[in-house]
Amino acid sequence: MASRVPLLLIFANLQGALCWGELGHATIAYVAQNFVSTSTAAWAQDLLDDTSTSYLASIASWADSYRETTAGAFSAPFHYIDAEDDPPSDCNVDYDRDCTDAGCSISAIANYTTRVSDTSLGTEQQAEALKFLVHFLGDITQPLHDEAYEVGGNDIDVTYQGYSDNLHSDWDTYMPESYAGDYSLTNAKAWAKTLTTAINSGSYKSLAASWIKGADITDPITSAMTWAVDANALVCTVVMPDGAAALSDADDLYPTYYDSVIPTIELQLAKAGYRLANWLDAIYTDTVAKRGLEGTEGEGSAVVKREAAAPQSWALPASKPLTRAQMARAESGYKCNHSKRGGHSHSH
Numbered sequence: 281m282a283s284r285v286p287l288l289l290i291f292a293n294l295q296g297a298l299c300w301g302e303l304g305h306a307t308i309a310y311v312a313q314n315f316v317s318t319s320t321a322a323w324a325q326d327l328l329d330d331t332s333t334s335y336l337a338s339i340a341s342w343a344d345s346y347r348e349t350t351a352g353a354f355s356a357p358f359h360y361i362d363a364e365d366d367p368p369s370d371c372n373v374d375y376d377r378d379c380t381d382a383g384c385s386i387s388a389i390a391n392y393t394t395r396v397s398d399t400s401l402g403t404e405q406q407a408e409a410l411k412f413l414v415h416f417l418g419d420i421t422q423p424l425h426d427e428a429y430e431v432g433g434n435d436i437d438v439t440y441q442g443y444s445d446n447l448h449s450d451w452d453t454y455m456p457e458s459y460a461g462d463y464s465l466t467n468a469k470a471w472a473k474t475l476t477t478a479i480n481s482g483s484y485k486s487l488a489a490s491w492i493k494g495a496d497i498t499d500p501i502t503s504a505m506t507w508a509v510d511a512n513a514l515v516c517t518v519v520m521p522d523g524a525a526a527l528s529d530a531d532d533l534y535p536t537y538y539d540s541v542i543p544t545i546e547l548q549l550a551k552a553g554y555r556l557a558n559w560l561d562a563i564y565t566d567t568v569a570k571r572g573l574e575g576t577e578g579e580g581s582a583v584v585k586r587e588a589a590a591p592q593s594w595a596l597p598a599s600k601p602l603t604r605a606q607m608a609r610a611e612s613g614y615k616c617n618h619s620k621r622g623g624h625s626h627s628h
């Protein structure tokens with residue numbers, strides 16, 4: 281039995297609903313900052329009204345606090361897609377099956393990809409869309425954000441480094457922190473630097489092109505689905521290759537399980553950052569920059585008017601009755617169950 285230590289619980293509650301915890305999201309954002317073009321960076325800094333060197337990293341977890349507010353509650357389902365597959369024997373994602381009419385990460389990425397460059401919405405709404413994109417292109421690479429089983433692993437009770445917690449929060453927060461230290465922009469930046477080097481000249485160099493293959497801002501549903509399928513497959517191969525019971529029954533997921541998954545956690549953060557940079561560059565180049573040229577039309581004769589990318593069309597899947605897994609998710613309040621982390625276990 282886990283005995284709860286009140287003080288630790290208070291701290292755990294403070295970290296309530298962070299998905300890929302703040303460390304992971306900030307790391308992804310710094311990787312992206314390292315790869316975006318200078319024009320994209322200037323556009324993003326202008327939208328966010330922040331010319332600091334952490335302009336994406338400091339807003340990377342905004343979506344997690346926003347979902348906790350009354351105004352932002354509608355966005356809670358946007359942090360994941362609950363694939364109703366059957367890990368570890370069968371992993372797969374299906375947009376029509378797994379996205380509800382409340383939305384999911386896939387529809388959200390489509391929505392905010394359209395909105396971020398829509399000047400008719402005004403700067404504030406465009407900035408909000410950018411903050412959502414920075415977050416959701418991160419969440420989608422966390423395998424348990426692409427899985428319905430046990431509410432994305434929130435209901436899989438495990439022990440990690442002596443704490444009773446759940447598998448989802450260990451993936452989001454505690455395993456990344458074991459690797460790179462507690463959340464701080466400094467730790468995130470240092471981790472991002474290592475990942476950036478691996479992409480530029482190290483072990484990820486030969487892989488990076490495949491991470492952005494087929495990414496197309498005019499077809500955001502297909503693009504985001506590619507990313508969801510990629511991460512969901514890892515649920516079967518890396519997250520729970522021997523099933524969930526093997527993890528719940530383990531004395532402690534540290535160090536054996538941690539050692540087996542941390543390379544994947546690093547890989548997924550690098551992927552997310554690199555994809556985010558590529559996505560923002562594409563949005564900038566194919567919509568913002570082209571509209572900018574239209575704007576200067578008439579002022580200078582040398583400007584050749586180019587067509588901005590066609591407006592992206594996408595739709596939520598047809599409305600249908602909620603499945604059992606979707607009801608479980610709704611009952612959970614769409615939260616990441618980090619508050620479940622109890623005190624040090626005394627179960628020996």
Ligand SMILES: *[C@@H]1O[C@H](CO)[C@@H](O)[C@H](O)[C@H]1NC(C)=O
Binds near residue numbers: 392395
């Ligand atoms: C698109 O984003 C806006 C602004 O956040 C939101 O009000 C709207 O519900 C979103 N639409 C869908 C279908 O997710």
Ligand SMILES: *[C@@H]1O[C@H](CO)[C@@H](O)[C@H](O)[C@H]1NC(C)=O
Binds near residue numbers: 434612
């Ligand atoms: C979260 O934690 C609470 C308390 O331990 C538990 O009752 C609940 O089933 C958990 N899961 C979700 C998804 O809320």
